[in-house]
Amino acid sequence: MISLHEGKGSRPKKPAAQAIVLGLTVAGCTPRIWRRMIVKDSMWLARLHDSIQVAFDWFDYQTHVFTLENMRLGNPAKREGHWIEDDRDTTLADIELTRRGGLVYDYLFGEGWRVDIRVEKVVPLMKGQAYPYCDGGERAGPPEDCGGIEAYQDMLASIKEPHTELGREWLEWLGPQYDSERCDLVAINKALRKFGK
Secondary structure, three states, rough: OOOOOOOOOOOOOOOOOOOEEEEEOOOOOOOOOEEEEEEEOEHHHHHHHHHHHHOOOOOOOOOOOEOOOOEEEEOOOOEEEEEEEHHHHOOOOOOOOHHHHHEEEEOOOOOOOOEEEEEEEEOOOOOOOOEEEEEEEEEOOOOOOOOOOOHHHHHHHHHHHOEEEEEHHHHHHHHHOOOOOOOOOOHHHHHHHHHOO
């Protein structure tokens, strides 16, 4: 029997899935707030957005956009003369993230947060490992509605003086569980497991 592919060589092989180690840093924050996340290269960009929200304990109340060179992907819209394409139809492999080396994530335009995302390395997928997962980080994410970087820095200074009126107000708003120095990897990975297989 003659093969349908006779004379055309073998079928091109689908590239093997791989994992990408991403370094995520909240821009402008001192001391540094960061996470190291391992994701599949087949991950949807919208799922990376969800994972960033979990990693920094944000609640997805605001708009977001990923910027990579001249591409803007996120909540579909036309803003400031630029189209923001829908990030639900694009994977990390589609945007060739490993070749490009990184991208920027903005959450809540204006007084919001910017996360610099850098490809640290590419590694083989580990059998039995759920992706995405977070294997490192420092400090709690900035509280979502605290007012941006300057307000966040003021908040950190104020809570060090709990006897002042401003210190008491911030501590009341933050709640008794808040600890700016704590990065709870167990809680982050428990929440991320709902995205993985």
